[in-house]
Amino acid sequence: MNGLIMHLHWSLLAVEHGMLVLAGLLVYLTSTRLTRQHRHPSAALAWVLMITLLPYLGIPLYLLFGVRKVPRAQGRARTAPARQPDAANHWAFGLGEALALPAPTYNAAVDFQSDGTAALDRLLQLVDQATHHIDICTFVLGHDTVALTFSAALGRASRRGVKVRMLLDQVGSWSTPRSTLRSLRQNGVELQFFMPVLPNIRRGRVNLRNHRKLVVVDGLHVWSGGRNLAAEYFVGQDQAPAWTDISFVVSGPLAQQAQDLYQQDWQVASGEISFVDAAITAPTTPTSGALLQWIPSGPDHADDTLYGLLLAAAYRAERRIVLVSPYFVPDDALLTAWCMACRRGVALTLVIPARSNHRLADVARSPSLRALMAAGAHVMLYPGMLHAKAIIVDEDVAWCGSANLDSRSLFLNFELNTAFYDADAIAWLTQWALRLADESKPAPAQAPSAARELFEGLVRIVGFQL
Numbered sequence: 001m002n003g004l005i006m007h008l009h010w011s012l013l014a015v016e017h018g019m020l021v022l023a024g025l026l027v028y029l030t031s032t033r034l035t036r037q038h039r040h041p042s043a044a045l046a047w048v049l050m051i052t053l054l055p056y057l058g059i060p061l062y063l064l065f066g067v068r069k070v071p072r073a074q075g076r077a078r079t080a081p082a083r084q085p086d087a088a089n090h091w092a093f094g095l096g097e098a099l100a101l102p103a104p105t106y107n108a109a110v111d112f113q114s115d116g117t118a119a120l121d122r123l124l125q126l127v128d129q130a131t132h133h134i135d136i137c138t139f140v141l142g143h144d145t146v147a148l149t150f151s152a153a154l155g156r157a158s159r160r161g162v163k164v165r166m167l168l169d170q171v172g173s174w175s176t177p178r179s180t181l182r183s184l185r186q187n188g189v190e191l192q193f194f195m196p197v198l199p200n201i202r203r204g205r206v207n208l209r210n211h212r213k214l215v216v217v218d219g220l221h222v223w224s225g226g227r228n229l230a231a232e233y234f235v236g237q238d239q240a241p242a243w244t245d246i247s248f249v250v251s252g253p254l255a256q257q258a259q260d261l262y263q264q265d266w267q268v269a270s271g272e273i274s275f276v277d278a279a280i281t282a283p284t285t286p287t288s289g290a291l292l293q294w295i296p297s298g299p300d301h302a303d304d305t306l307y308g309l310l311l312a313a314a315y316r317a318e319r320r321i322v323l324v325s326p327y328f329v330p331d332d333a334l335l336t337a338w339c340m341a342c343r344r345g346v347a348l349t350l351v352i353p354a355r356s357n358h359r360l361a362d363v364a365r366s367p368s369l370r371a372l373m374a375a376g377a378h379v380m381l382y383p384g385m386l387h388a389k390a391i392i393v394d395e396d397v398a399w400c401g402s403a404n405l406d407s408r409s410l411f412l413n414f415e416l417n418t419a420f421y422d423a424d425a426i427a428w429l430t431q432w433a434l435r436l437a438d439e440s441k442p443a444p445a446q447a448p449s450a451a452r453e454l455f456e457g458l459v460r461i462v463g464f465q466l
Helices: 002-034 041-053 055-065 091-098 116-129 145-159 178-186 197-201 253-270 305-316 332-343 359-375 407-412 423-438 450-465
Strands: 105-107 109-113 133-138 163-169 189-194 214-217 221-225 247-251 290-297 320-324 347-353 378-382 390-393 397-401 415-420
Touching: 091 290, 091 305, 105 253, 109 116, 109 290, 109 423, 116 145, 116 214, 116 221, 116 247, 133 145, 133 253, 145 163, 145 178, 145 189, 163 253, 178 189, 189 253, 214 253, 221 253, 221 397, 247 253, 253 290, 290 305, 290 423, 305 332, 305 390, 305 397, 305 407, 305 415, 320 332, 320 423, 332 347, 332 359, 347 359, 347 423, 359 378, 359 450, 378 423, 390 423, 397 423, 415 423
Parallel strands: 133 163, 163 189, 320 347, 347 378
Antiparallel strands: 105 290, 109 247, 133 214, 214 221, 221 247, 290 415, 320 390, 390 397, 397 415
């Protein structure tokens, strides 16, 4: 009798377990279809396996982190530019228009800063010359000399009547002390947190973070790139040297478009509007200067905009592709496109840090590096911490900004890159990237053990989601 009871007990547990797995898969399928959460095969497989094999862990994780795109309100109609650029036949313009990207504009000046101290000086100079408003968006706000110096400069601007707003990602600035935030508010800075964790848990949006870096001054100048507002990105900290990074200042209509983009994010953070997949209206633009284009991407866009552009560029490249990124975990389709470019005779150079600040990212990148090297790419390991992000294709186009070459940046984060169509800007970025390659060492070609390959695969699957 006891044996029969135990058998029935275990049978009931098995049935309950099976029903839980079935319910979890139905939740996954229903939510994916209803909200049109298009997923790459590796991500879909990861979620299905986790829900099936570990439902008591997989289902809660999916409910917390499973959303990839947010519901979008109806966007504004696109306003056509007053005059199409002379390079209107550039392949990226048509694709950008199809992806509802802001129109390209001619700008008066582009000023790159590869040196951290010069970058900080230029940023403080912009703040000190502001007369009307300063809008800041950053992923990380440090608790160090850079943050204190920047906060003091914002305080001076506020006291002379400048309206100052700062948008922080709550997860990225998780370790920012309350005293720093209190000091900013005391200095007259309006502060908002983007996608705060607790209100977004029930919506499954905890994993969607704002990784954009942006400072707009008076709608006339915009500072952007890869640097967060912390010491390691500019001057170094605790005897450690500054990370190698890049930022730039653009003066011209691009700043006005940046103002529109920031205003949308600010209103979403404050709850004034829902997410809007809206084309930013084209300002009146000069007919000459540096031709640039904003490439915002993220869960608020119907398409994966930067990813689509990189994929198209890989197949259009004829001579050279140069990639610079701190982390390198692309999806299979983009990796295949780069490998095919190599086999077509395109010279591909990838520059990454020999060891980044995220050890698991270094593990997850290994299969992709081996695939690229097998296809003939030059993979160069930079000796220090390299945090810069740039992609250069031929002498045709270059992208620089906040997005890393990994699946989190390309599919989950709110990111902001700039497309450079200006010959001088492309040449500067190319020389800078190749100089980094010259300072690096070639990655060794080593066949991994079976255990290492399994570990890399597991890290890669988990890393795609988290």
